[in-house]
Amino acid sequence: MLYSVRMRASKQREKKRPGSGADPTGNGIHISGAEGLYRKEEIAAAVDGCTARALGHSRGEPDSIFITIEKITEAPKRIRTLPLVTVRNRSCESARRLIREFLLNISVSEEAIRTALEIVSEPAAMRGAAIVRARSGLRVDPDYHRGVRVSRLGITPRAGQNLSRELSRYALDCDTVREALILASKVASCGPVIAELCVSDDPDYTTGYVASRAFGYARLPHIKRRNARTGGRVFFIRENAIPDAAISYLEKTPVMVTGISPCHGTCSASEIIGHRHL
Numbered sequence: 001m002l003y004s005v006r007m008r009a010s011k012q013r014e015k016k017r018p019g020s021g022a023d024p025t026g027n028g029i030h031i032s033g034a035e036g037l038y039r040k041e042e043i044a045a046a047v048d049g050c051t052a053r054a055l056g057h058s059r060g061e062p063d064s065i066f067i068t069i070e071k072i073t074e075a076p077k078r079i080r081t082l083p084l085v086t087v088r089n090r091s092c093e094s095a096r097r098l099i100r101e102f103l104l105n106i107s108v109s110e111e112a113i114r115t116a117l118e119i120v121s122e123p124a125a126m127r128g129a130a131i132v133r134a135r136s137g138l139r140v141d142p143d144y145h146r147g148v149r150v151s152r153l154g155i156t157p158r159a160g161q162n163l164s165r166e167l168s169r170y171a172l173d174c175d176t177v178r179e180a181l182i183l184a185s186k187v188a189s190c191g192p193v194i195a196e197l198c199v200s201d202d203p204d205y206t207t208g209y210v211a212s213r214a215f216g217y218a219r220l221p222h223i224k225r226r227n228a229r230t231g232g233r234v235f236f237i238r239e240n241a242i243p244d245a246a247i248s249y250l251e252k253t254p255v256m257v258t259g260i261s262p263c264h265g266t267c268s269a270s271e272i273i274g275h276r277h278l
């Protein structure tokens with residue numbers, strides 16, 4: 001039997017400052033979060049880890065830490081991580097060109113790319129992801145303030161060790177990369193999703209990614225300028241997909257990473273696109 005353990009730490013806003021990461025739902029400013037699927041005997045250690053993370057985050061001391069432990073009754077779907085690669089890129093301007101190059105190559109339209117770039121260029125207020133139709137560029141997630149929150153995902157201890165070993169070959173073995181790759185791998189395992197674009201909402205973190213089943217998890221350095229409070233996630237779905245089915249999978253279906261695909265160093269976009277699945 002597995003349990004989902006989720007943590008969310010936040011603090012109340014002190015004074016009004018536009019684009020300060022405030023949550024318009026009134027849940028406060030996000031400090032940190034964590035999520036995993038655990039066996040009963042692993043829960044105590046997972047909760048300790050969540051608490052330590054919430055109290056030690058560089059974004060400050062939280063006013064509230066919510067930890068939710070929930071029994072999972074459905075056997076999790078077992079997936080592998082997407083292959084990981086870093087795209088050679090030196091500037092924010094060329095990052096935009098590369099995003100377009102990756103997405104156009106897998107039939108995401110100019111219109112949908114424009115919608116997505118607008119979303120991730122806004123001050124990051126939404127904790128969840130936007131869902132955008134890949135041809136018309138229409139945004140279809142029902143609550144624009146909340147977005148869609150990918151949940152009920154985890155990695156087995158053995159796969160976690162293997163992932164750390166792969167990532168450490170490129171000095172990337174940190175929570176941010178590990179967790180983003182696990183999340184992107186669940187998103188890519190959702191049939192109606194064609195691709196994901198992610199720009200971190202952390203002002204100090206300027207690497208984002210474009211991910212898809214076609215070319216894996218492609219990290220993009222300089223996706224935004226340092227100190228920018230913008231960011232967000234966009235999932236592109238097939239034009240005729242039913243959003244509710246995709247949302248239900250992303251938020252509710254338990255998914256466990258049990259296998260690790262290879263991680264690679266830095267490559268040019270054309271090497272990655274010409275070498276689908278790396």
Ligand code: PML
Pocket residue numbers: 176177180198199200201202205207208209219
């Ligand atoms: C986040 O802030 O959680 C998103 C990080 C996205 C990029 C992670 C990476 O460096 O691969």
